[in-house]
Amino acid sequence: MKIVPIFADEQIPKGLFAICLNPNEIPTPNEYDKFIKWVYDNQNLRSFFKEREHLLKKNPYFPNTIKDAVKRTFAEMRLLEQHLKPSKYNSLADLCNFLNDNFKALDNQSNYGGELQPSKTRGPNNNCWIRIYAIRVNSEMFIVTGGAIKLVLEMNEDDIVDHERRKLLRVRDYLKQEGMYDAETYKEIILNL
Amino acid sequence: MAINNLKEKLAKNLISRSAEDIAAEKWRSENWHWLGKSGDIAMNVMDALDDYGWNQKQLAAKLGVSPQQVSKIVKGHENLTLSTICKLEEVLGIALITIPDYTVQTEQLVSDNFHRNFDLDIDLWFQSISETQEKSSELFLSLEEVVPAYSEPPKNKKPAKKKIHEVAGESNYALAA
Numbered sequence: 274m275k276i277v278p279i280f281a282d283e284q285i286p287k288g289l290f291a292i293c294l295n296p297n298e299i300p301t302p303n304e305y306d307k308f309i310k311w312v313y314d315n316q317n318l319r320s321f322f323k324e325r326e327h328l329l330k331k332n333p334y335f336p337n338t339i340k341d342a343v344k345r346t347f348a349e350m351r352l353l354e355q356h357l358k359p360s361k362y363n364s365l366a367d368l369c370n371f372l373n374d375n376f377k378a379l380d381n382q383s384n385y386g387g388e389l390q391p392s393k394t395r396g397p398n399n400n401c402w403i404r405i406y407a408i409r410v411n412s413e414m415f416i417v418t419g420g421a422i423k424l425v426l427e428m429n430e431d432d433i434v435d436h437e438r439r440k441l442l443r444v445r446d447y448l449k450q451e452g453m454y455d456a457e458t459y460k461e462i463i464l465n466l
Numbered sequence: 467m468a469i470n471n472l473k474e475k476l477a478k479n480l481i482s483r484s485a486e487d488i489a490a491e492k493w494r495s496e497n498w499h500w501l502g503k504s505g506d507i508a509m510n511v512m513d514a515l516d517d518y519g520w521n522q523k524q525l526a527a528k529l530g531v532s533p534q535q536v537s538k539i540v541k542g543h544e545n546l547t548l549s550t551i552c553k554l555e556e557v558l559g560i561a562l563i564t565i566p567d568y569t570v571q572t573e574q575l576v577s578d579n580f581h582r583n584f585d586l587d588i589d590l591w592f593q594s595i596s597e598t599q600e601k602s603s604e605l606f607l608s609l610e611e612v613v614p615a616y617s618e619p620p621k622n623k624k625p626a627k628k629k630i631h632e633v634a635g636e637s638n639y640a641l642a643a
Contacts, residue, residue, distance in 0.1 A: 276481070278480070306483070316508070316540045316541050319512055453476065
């Protein structure tokens with residue numbers, strides 16, 4: 274695995290990074306761009322929603338048709354992508370504030386889950402079904418591990434979402450192994466709690 | 467101290483974002499204004515392919531284009547020319563675009579564009595969804611009319627699918643013929 278700066282300053286380091294699971298592949302893929310590319314493909318989305326029509330119908334935000342579901346997903350992705358771009362902000366610090374405010378603990382019940390916390394964001398709107406998953410290294414550094422369209426309540430109810438959960442844990446283990454955590458910051462956070 | 471440590475460890479694990487991904491992001495942002503419409507066309511083309519039981523290769527042969535071009539069309543990544551759209555309409559027997567009368571009122575046009583292109587300030591759109599119905603009236607039509615995808619849940623009723631020949635009857639191509 275490797276880490277790819279997406280909208281980040283690696284010298285500080287702060288901002289949005291993404292994990293690269295296959296650094297030997299060319300061009301080098303990263304999980305952030307891979308997910309966005311997957312979403313902006315009508316063929317993928319149509320197949321995805323067709324396969325999950327049973328889940329879609331149970332979803333409280335289910336629109337009338339698969340076509341509308343695809344359009345909704347496009348709009349959600351566009352909104353989220355716009356909010357993750359530094360061009361929306363005056364400085365990288367402002368982007369970091371957005372990331373810090375919007376990446377929540379994976380488990381809805383906990384606010385702080387220890388170092389290298391698995392996190393998720395649905396962007397600025399709570400009704401979104403798109404999720405971007407990331408490991409929170411500290412309040413300014415987030416490493417995206419992937420994304421999903423979550424039509425279910427629990428992650429383990431849909432294989433594709435559960436796969437993202439497992440990926441988060443794998444990446445967290447890798448970062449731990451590489452010593453990629455900000456122990457001092459977390460010590461301070463714990464003392465302040 | 468801790469940050470320096472993190473920086474050193476990151477440096478050992480860092481690789482650059484690929485030029486392809488950077489270019490793709492730039493392309494999306496520059497072409498967003500038509501990508502929504504291309505996506506709508508892609509969905510109709512895929513529905514028609516399913517109805518006929520054709521694959522993309524067969525469609526490519528009928529259109530006289532490469533399978534790669536059809537692949538771009540169904541992904542919604544193709545900036546289609548009128549010529550290609552008319553060819554698709556002819557081969558598939560469906561309507562893909564209709565031109566509204568010039569006399570349609572401005573407010574209707576605004577709401578149509580809002581619905582079709584997502585080309586308004588998308589922040590405003592989402593903001594309005596989470597706000598009250600009164601707020602949505604500022605957008606000329608009720609939110610349900612403008613953005614059916616965001617109608618209040620639950621709404622599981624599916625509209626009856628239009629048969630191909632019914633849709634074809636409305637096509638500009640058919641009218642022109």
